[in-house]
Amino acid sequence: MDEQKITPQFLVTPDEQSQAILSQLENNGLNPDVYEQIKNDPLYLQLNNALQGIPSTDQEIQKLNDENRLTYEMYTKKSTLNHKRVEEKQKFVFKKGFKKAEQKFYQSQLKISKKKKQNQLSIDFYETHFKMLSQKMNKDLTYFIHPQKKMQIGIITYQSGFKSFNQPYIKTILKSQSFRQEIKDYIEKHFIQEVQEEMSYKLSKFIKFCSRMYEEALKEYYRICAKNDDEEYFRNFIRLKMEQLIVKNSKCKIPWSLQEIIDAQKFALNLIDQEMDMENE
Incomplete structure (x- = not known):
C-alpha cells in the first residue's frame, strides 16, 4: 500500500x-x-x-x-x-524553598502584629535574612530581592541585582546562615512529600x-x-x-x-x- x-x-x-x-x-x-x-x-x-x-x-x-x-x-x-x-533541578527546589521561607516568616509576623502591610513584611523578611550579608558584601539590601519580584519602599520600586533565579543568585542567598537553615529544613523535611x-x-x-x-x-x-x-x-x-x-x-x-x-x-x-x-x- x-x-x-x-x-x-x-x-x-x-x-x-x-x-x-x-x-x-x-x-x-x-x-x-x-x-x-x-x-x-x-x-x-x-x-x-x-x-x-x-x-x-x-x-x-x-x-x-x-x-x-x-x-x-x-x-x-x-x-x-x-x-x-542539575541547575534546573536546583532551581526548582530553591524557588519552592524561597516561597516556603517567605510564607513561614509572614505567618510568624502576622501572629505578632496583624497591622503590618505586605510591603513592610517583605522588607522585614529581607532584613531578617540578608541585612548582615548585605553589609558583609557591601551590597544594598535590594540586591538580594527575588529576581521575579519587586519591593516597594515608599513610592520607589526596587528590583533584584540578578536577572533571573539562576545559579549565581542561589549561591548568593545561601551565604545567609539564617536563610540557609530555613531552606535546608524545608528541603529535608517537607519538599518530597509536597x-x-x-x-x-x-x-x-x-x-x-x-x-x-x-x-x-x-x-x-x-x-x-x-x-x-x-x-x-x-x-x-x-x-x-x-x-x-x-x-x-x-x-x-x-x-x-x-x-x-x-x-x-x-x-x-x-x-x-x-x-x-x-x-x-
Whole structure:
C-alpha cells in the first residue's frame, strides 16, 4: 500500500486551539470532582506507577481502552525527551524553598502584629535574612530581592541585582546562615512529600489535556477524512495528531518523577553543604 495513504502529515507546531485548552487548564485547574474522577481511572494508576518508577506490564496496558493506551504512549514518548539539567533541578527546589521561607516568616509576623502591610513584611523578611550579608558584601539590601519580584519602599520600586533565579543568585542567598537553615529544613523535611502531592495534581491535568486532544484529533479526522475508512490510516492519523499536540508541544509538561524529585533534593542539599564548607574554610 502507498505509504502516503496510511501516513498522514502534520505541521510540527501545535495549533492555537490546543494551546488555548492547555492554557485554560493551567490557569483554571480542574474541578475537584473531575480531579477525583481522574484519580480513580485505571490510566491514572498506570501513569502514577510510571512516575514512581514502577513499569506497567503489557497485560495492564492492554486492559486500557484505545484512548488511554494512546495517552500512555504519549506520556512514554514525552518522558524520553524530559531530561533535566542539575541547575534546573536546583532551581526548582530553591524557588519552592524561597516561597516556603517567605510564607513561614509572614505567618510568624502576622501572629505578632496583624497591622503590618505586605510591603513592610517583605522588607522585614529581607532584613531578617540578608541585612548582615548585605553589609558583609557591601551590597544594598535590594540586591538580594527575588529576581521575579519587586519591593516597594515608599513610592520607589526596587528590583533584584540578578536577572533571573539562576545559579549565581542561589549561591548568593545561601551565604545567609539564617536563610540557609530555613531552606535546608524545608528541603529535608517537607519538599518530597509536597512536590509528590503537586505532581499528582499535575498528572491529572496532563490526563485531562490528553483526553481533550484525543477528542480534537477525532473531530479533525471526521471533518477532513470521513470518507477514508482505512483503519490503519485512522490509527496513524490519531496517533500522529496526538504526537503533534502533546509530544512536540514544548508547553505541555509531564510531572516530575519520584526519582527526579529525589535527585533534585540531593543536588540542592549538596549545594547547601558546599556553601557551608566554603564558609567554614
